[in-house]
Amino acid sequence: xxxxxxxxxxxxxxEIPSLSGHEGDLAQYLVGAMAARGCxxxxxxxxxxxxxxxxxxxxxxxxxxMDTVPGxxxxxxxxxxxxxRGAVDAKGPLAAxxxxxxxxxxxxxxxxxxxxxxxxxxxSSRGARHLLERPRPSAVIIGxxxxxxxxxxxxxxxxxxxxxxxxxxxxxxxxxxxACESVVDFWLAVREYADKHNRGRNSPGASLDASLRxxxxxxxGFAQVAEATIAVRIPVGLHPAxxxxxxxxLCPPEAKLSFHADELPFRAPKNTRLVASLLTAIRAQGGQPxxxxxxxxxxxxxxxxVWNCPIAAYGPGDSTLDHTPDERIDLAEYERAxxxxxxxxxxx
Numbered sequence: 091x092x093x094x095x096x097x098x099x100x101x102x103x104x105e106i107p108s109l110s111g112h113e114g115d116l117a118q119y120l121v122g123a124m125a126a127r128g129c130x131x132x133x134x135x136x137x138x139x140x141x142x143x144x145x146x147x148x149x150x151x152x153x154x155x156m157d158t159v160p161g162x163x164x165x166x167x168x169x170x171x172x173x174x175r176g177a178v179d180a181k182g183p184l185a186a187x188x189x190x191x192x193x194x195x196x197x198x199x200x201x202x203x204x205x206x207x208x209x210x211x212x213x214s215s216r217g218a219r220h221l222l223e224r225p226r227p228s229a230v231i232i233g234x235x236x237x238x239x240x241x242x243x244x245x246x247x248x249x250x251x252x253x254x255x256x257x258x259x260x261x262x263x264x265x266x267x268x269a270c271e272s273v274v275d276f277w278l279a280v281r282e283y284a285d286k287h288n289r290g291r292n293s294p295g296a297s298l299d300a301s302l303r304x305x306x307x308x309x310x311g312f313a314q315v316a317e318a319t320i321a322v323r324i325p326v327g328l329h330p331a332x333x334x335x336x337x338x339x340l341c342p343p344e345a346k347l348s349f350h351a352d353e354l355p356f357r358a359p360k361n362t363r364l365v366a367s368l369l370t371a372i373r374a375q376g377g378q379p380x381x382x383x384x385x386x387x388x389x390x391x392x393x394x395x396v397w398n399c400p401i402a403a404y405g406p407g408d409s410t411l412d413h414t415p416d417e418r419i420d421l422a423e424y425e426r427a428x429x430x431x432x433x434x435x436x437x438x
Contacts, residue, residue, distance in 0.1 A: 096428060097172070097421055099123060100185040104165045104174030108181075110157040110212035113137060117156060120188070120206050127192035129204070136220035139206040141188070144196035149225075150438060151203045152191065152431075153389055154184030154233025154405075155210035155217065159413050170421045177419040179412040180210070183233035183405025186424060190431035202435065203227070210389055213250065213351035218389035222396055229364040229400040229438055231431075232390045235407030238427040239377030241368050242403035244357035246299070247324035248387045249333055251280070254317045255345040259309060269316035270307050272345065277302050279340040280320055287328075295383045298333070299323040323385055326355045353391040357383065362400035364438050371433035375426055384409070404431070 102123075108116040117139040124131040124141030131141040139156065158176040165174040176182070184206050191202045207217030236242045253276050257269040267275075284300040291297055300322050307316040324333055330352040341347045359365075360381065372379040384403075394401050406427035411417050 096185070096189040096425065099189060100177075100182060100419075100424065101165060101167070101172065101174075103181045103185055104172070104176055107162075108156050108158055108176070109160060110209050113156040113206075113208045117206065117208075120156070124188055124204065127188065128195065129191070134220065136217050137208045138217045138220065141191070141204045143191055143194070143202040144200050146197065146199035146201050148200045149203055149227040150200055150435060151205065151221075151227040151230045152187040152233065153205050153207060153218065153221070153230055153393070154187050155180050155208070155389065156184065156206040157209055157211045159211050161413075161415060163415065163417055167421075171418050172421055172424075173416075173418040175417055177417050178235045178407035178409065179417070180233050180235065180405065182407045182419045182424055183235060183427075186406055186428045186431060187231075187233050189428045190435060193428070193432045194435045197436065207389060213248070215389055215392045218392040222393065226397045226399055229362075230393060230397065231364070232388055232401065232403035233405045234384075234388050234390075234403045235405050235409040235412065236382060236403055237408065238375070238406050238423045238430060239372050240380050240382050241365060241372075242382050242384055243360065243365075244295070244326065244383040245355065245387050245391050245403075246295075246326075246385050247328070247330055247355035247391060248351055248353040249322040249324060249330045249349060250351040251320040251322060251337055252317070252348045252350070253320065253341070253345060254315065254347075255342075256313055256315045257344070259312055259314055269314040272342065273305055273307075273316045273318045276340065276342070276345065277318060277320065280322075280337060283336060283340060284322070294385060296325050296327070298325060298328065299385060323387075324355050326357050328355070330354065353387050354395050356391050356394040358390070358394060358401045364400040364434075365402055367434040367438040368402060368404060368430065370437065371430040374433055375430055
């Protein structure tokens with residue numbers, strides 16, 4: 091597959107909207123694109139687009155995701171830069187997987203499986219969880235932007251906290267604290283809990299990070315309701331259950347608290363044949379490889395702890411552009427990442 095067809099694949103993927111829960115059109119396009127490149131391809135029961143090459147016993151799984159966050163970015167190319175929602179997170183890495191697998195073709199003793207998963211951005215990871223019903227692969231590459239010369243080996247865990255309180259209306263000049271003030275008090279208590287954990291820990295990877303995602307309030311003249319959503323990023327060494335317990339202890343008895351979207355923090359080992367293959371391939375392209383550990387989450391958090399097989403995240407793109415209004419990918423980096431994947435897949 092030449093560079094022009096690789097770019098056209100990505101461009102067409104960017105032109106097909108695929109918000110979380112609405113990936114069907116893109117899945118059908120990818121099935122056709124993978125079939126045209128020699129794969130056995132289908133949409134599975136979860137809605138994932140799946141393509142296979144070869145029939146050997148060793149399965150190498152290339153797991154990307156099709157869905158994006160909201161925000162329409164007109165698809166356009168300016169010189170060697172391609173703009174569009176998902177260019178970085180994570181249609182660029184997924185298109186690189188499809189292109190690399192097609193260039194490699196069937197390999198003796200191996201089965202290359204490319205999956206475009208659904209709902210990674212929806213905090214449900216429905217597509218990745220469906221894959222857990224499959225036998226454990228020999229190795230997994232997660233399609234997330236790392237930069238062409240970096241390998242991601244770990245992600246923080248996650249916990250979403252929903253706080254709700256209802257209080258009788260009272261005069262603003264009176265002594266009673268209102269529902270909105272209760273939300274603020276709770277948020278400050280959660281932030282203090284995180285700050286206390288982080289004292290003496292200077293590494294971003296070791297910090298417990300809390301962010302206030304949304305607040306709202308309303309009233310009917312008799313009662314006021316206030317709500318907040320807080321996202322907590324959990325470092326390796328802490329468990330979501332323990333964080334839940336600590337945060338629950340901060341909640342006043344008159345408020346309601348719920349938790350969802352738990353994900354375990356996960357860190358993969360460096361000393362695997364998969365990582366060695368990626369390192370060698372990056373050096374072959376003239377790069378000086380390095381490792382990174384992300385403060386967000388990915389489908390690695392879902393499959394890594396269960397499969398316990400060699401795993402790493404890799405893909406073109408600058409992750410600081412994730413979810414931004416200026417999301418774009420450098421096409422030279424995209425092509426270089428494909429070359430890295432081709433060499434790594436042939437040796438892993």
